[in-house]
Amino acid sequence: MDLKGLKFSKMHGIGNDFPIIDESKGVVIPEEDKPEACRFLCHRNFGVGGDGVLFVVPSDVADIGYRMFNPDGSEAEMCGNGIRCFADFVYRKGILKEEKMTVETKSGIKTIEITLEDGEPALFRVDMGTSTFKVDEIPMTADVDEFSDGKLDVLDTSFNVTAVSVGNPHAIIFVDDIEAVDIEKYGPAIECHEVFPEKINVHFVQAVSKTEAVMKTWERGAGVTLACGTGATSTAIAGVKLGVFDTENILLHLPGGYLKFNVYEKDGKLGACMEGPAKLVYDGEIQRGYY
Numbered sequence: 001m002d003l004k005g006l007k008f009s010k011m012h013g014i015g016n017d018f019p020i021i022d023e024s025k026g027v028v029i030p031e032e033d034k035p036e037a038c039r040f041l042c043h044r045n046f047g048v049g050g051d052g053v054l055f056v057v058p059s060d061v062a063d064i065g066y067r068m069f070n071p072d073g074s075e076a077e078m079c080g081n082g083i084r085c086f087a088d089f090v091y092r093k094g095i096l097k098e099e100k101m102t103v104e105t106k107s108g109i110k111t112i113e114i115t116l117e118d119g120e121p122a123l124f125r126v127d128m129g130t131s132t133f134k135v136d137e138i139p140m141t142a143d144v145d146e147f148s149d150g151k152l153d154v155l156d157t158s159f160n161v162t163a164v165s166v167g168n169p170h171a172i173i174f175v176d177d178i179e180a181v182d183i184e185k186y187g188p189a190i191e192c193h194e195v196f197p198e199k200i201n202v203h204f205v206q207a208v209s210k211t212e213a214v215m216k217t218w219e220r221g222a223g224v225t226l227a228c229g230t231g232a233t234s235t236a237i238a239g240v241k242l243g244v245f246d247t248e249n250i251l252l253h254l255p256g257g258y259l260k261f262n263v264y265e266k267d268g269k270l271g272a273c274m275e276g277p278a279k280l281v282y283d284g285e286i287q288r289g290y291y
C-alpha cells in the first residue's frame with residue numbers, strides 16, 4: 001500500500017500522540033486498508049509515530065463523526081485524549097465553526113466545549129458520558145454482576161481490580177506505591193488476561209488525596225503511553241464509586257500532563273466531564289507510505 005500524498009496533522013493530548021486524517025468529505029484510506037495504514041502511520045521508526053490514528057468522518061446524528069484506530073490496527077470505541085485533538089483540528093481547519101460541538105463516536109454522542117485564549121483553542125471540556133460496571137458490558141467473564149475492587153490473579157501476584165467501561169474497557173488498580181509497579185510486566189498480562197475477551201486498558205493509580213492521584217497506563221493495542229483520557233475518566237469514576245475520590249475537581253496526573261474531572265450521576269449511572277488541552281505539532285504529507 002502506498003499512502004504517498006496523504007495529508008495529515010500530527011497532534012497530541014498531554015503526550016498521547018496521533019496523526020489525524022480528514023475524511024469528512026470522503027474516504028481517503030479505503031476501509032480494508034485502514035488497519036495496515038494505521039500500523040504504518042503509528043510506527044515510530046518507519047512511519048509518522050503515534051499512539052493511534054484519528055479520523056474525521058461525516059455524521060447523520062451529530063455535528064461530525066470521529067473514529068480512532070490503535071497502533072496494532074484495531075479500532076477502539078473511543079479515545080479521550082484524541083477527541084480533544086479532534087475538536088482542535090475540526091475548529092482550526094474550519095470544518096466546524098462553533099466552539100460547542102456534538103461528536104458521534106462508537107460509544108455514543110459526546111459534547112465538547114472549546115475555551116479560546118487569544119482567539120486560539122486552548123482548553124477542551126468533554127462530556128464523556130456515563131459508565132457501566134456490569135461485567136457483561138465490559139466485557140469480562142466473572143461470576144459476579146460487577147467486578148469492583150475484586151481480586152484478580154496475574155502471573156506471580158494478584159491485584160484488586162475495578163473493571164469499568166466508558167465505551168471502551170478499563171481495569172483500574174489502586175495501589176499504595178505507583179513507583180513499585182512494573183507496568184511493562186503486568187500491563188500486557190492484564191490486557192490479555194483470559195477473563196477479558198476483548199482485552200482491556202490497564203491503569204495503576206496512587207491516590208494522594210480525595211481529589212488528586214498519580215497514574216500509569218498500559219493501553220490495549222498500544223502499550224505504555226504518556227496518557228489515556230478514557231482511562232483517566234474511568235479512574236475518576238471508579239475512584240468515586242469506591243469512595244477514594246470526591247466528585248468535584250479531581251486532578252489526575254499522568255506521565256504527559258494532567259486532566260481535570262467532575263463526576264456526575266445520570267439515570268443511576270456515574271458519568272464524567274473531562275477538561276484538558278490539545279496541541280497541534282505540525283501538518284504533514286506522506287512522501288513514501290509503505291514499509
Ligand SMILES: N[C@@H](CCC[C@H](N)C(=O)O)C(=O)O
Pocket residue numbers: 016051052070075076077078079080081082168169201219220221222227228229230231
Ligand atoms: N488513548 C486513548 C484510548 C485509545 C483506545 C484504547 N487503546 C482502546 O483500545 O480502548 C484515550 O486517550 O482515551
